[in-house]
Amino acid sequence: MSKMEKRKQKTTRQERKRKQHIDVQLLPSERALVNAEWLPADVDSHLLETAKIQWQFGDWEALAKLSTKVIQSHPERANLAMLCAAAHQQLGQLSETRQLMRLAQGWGASKEQVVRVLAGGVHNVLGRIHALSENSENALKHFRQALSLDHPVEPPSYLIKARVAAELEGLGEVNEHAGELTLSGIVSSSRKENTHDGEDDHATDNAYQQAQHDWATGNWQKLTQLDNVTLAEHPQRIMLGIYAACGHQQQGDGEAEQRCVKIVRQWGASTSQIKRFMLSGIYNRLARANALLGDHDEALGYFHKSLNTVSGDIPDAARHIQLRISSQLADMSKDDLKAILQKLES
Structure with missing residues (x-):
């Protein structure tokens, strides 16, 4: 057998092996990307190394900017897709994570590698x-x-x-x-400010009540809108500022999150209260990650924790769990979402 025939036979085996990995439910647009061949003329030889460094150092925003078009045209596209999926996972971007996982499997990554x-x-x-x-x-x-x-x-x-x-x-x-x-950097603020933050004021403040509902149901984009120049003048600015920080946290804007946390500390918020809400947000992201991996029981457990962690601040938060799950997993398939909600009711 000539070298040319051997090379052709090897290429055929590799192509057959690659296609055997396409055992996931790809969307038509994703299947087109999987079946398309990469273009070696446009390959950045340092791209995978750069992506690995970004992953190692937790530079999620930079790694998430890697476009599907660039990934698809690289010979190491399966590995690049997995790394990019990890970045979107940390930023709470469920839809992008799921798509890149499917593409990675279609490009040859095993389910074990993705997991x-x-x-x-x-x-x-x-x-x-x-x-x-x-x-x-x-x-x-x-x-x-x-x-x-x-x-x-x-x-x-x-x-x-x-x-x-x-x-x-x-x-x-x-x-x-x-x-x-x-963790010595986490210290309680010694300043206590006498703002109108009594229970009666909370109960009658429409902006506060709406923000509390948006937080409980996971309306993060709306909460980020609280982060504006009028916030400092609001009598409930501490709690509204914390809700704004939560919104930024779930949207993956760490810089805005930390800015809100810093300012509510200056206004007199206690470290323990801030930590409860930030921890709740991490439970929420962990719940979404487990739902993404198909572990519905773990996902439900963390969704419960995301609400129960602040039960002292919002006593009735847990009653919104169905709305929160629905909003956080809105881009999952209807069948998967229905299965999780049915487990919730059982």
Whole structure:
């Protein structure tokens, strides 16, 4: 057999193997991307390396900007799609995550590989949860596991430090010692401000009541609109500012989230109250991640936690759980959403 015939036979085997991986339900537009061949003339030889660095250092926004067109035209498109999916997962962008997961499988990634990358994202979220709970040991353990999924051995300490710094920017500090996390940056504000924040005022303030309802039902885009120049003049500015921070958190705007957190601290908000709402938001993202992985029981558990965490602040928050689940999983298939809601009622 000539070299040309051997090369052709090898290419045929690779193509057959690649097509065998297309065992997921692809949309027509996605199937067209999967069946299209990559174009080697346009390949950036450093693209995969750059994407891995962005993933390792938790630069989710930069990694999420990688377009499907660029990914599709790269020979390592399956790996790029998985890394990009991980970034969208951390930003709470469920639809983009699902599409990239399907494409990655269509391009040759196994289900186990996809699950492993997304599991790393779950560990990353758990790291944030434990950090907000001031459990440094468990926080580091989960951050280490989030990075270990891409390494056969213990990840280097500088990567752990970099990931911690990226995930806890504005919430904690990274000690000079490799990988050691401290939470001394989270301190209670000593300032207490006498604003009209009594229970009666809360009950009669329409803006506050609407914001509370938007938070409970997961209307994050509307909550971000509270972040405007008139907020400082509102008698309930502390709680409205916290709700705005929650909206930015779920929309993946970490800079705006931290800005809102900083200003409500200056207005006299307690650290424990801020942490409850930020922790609730992480539970909400974790619930969506588990729903994405098809674990409906885990998803329901975290949705309950996302509301129960602030039961002291919003006593009736849990009664909105059906609306919250429906809004957070709106881009899932109707059958999947129906299955989760049926489990909720059982």
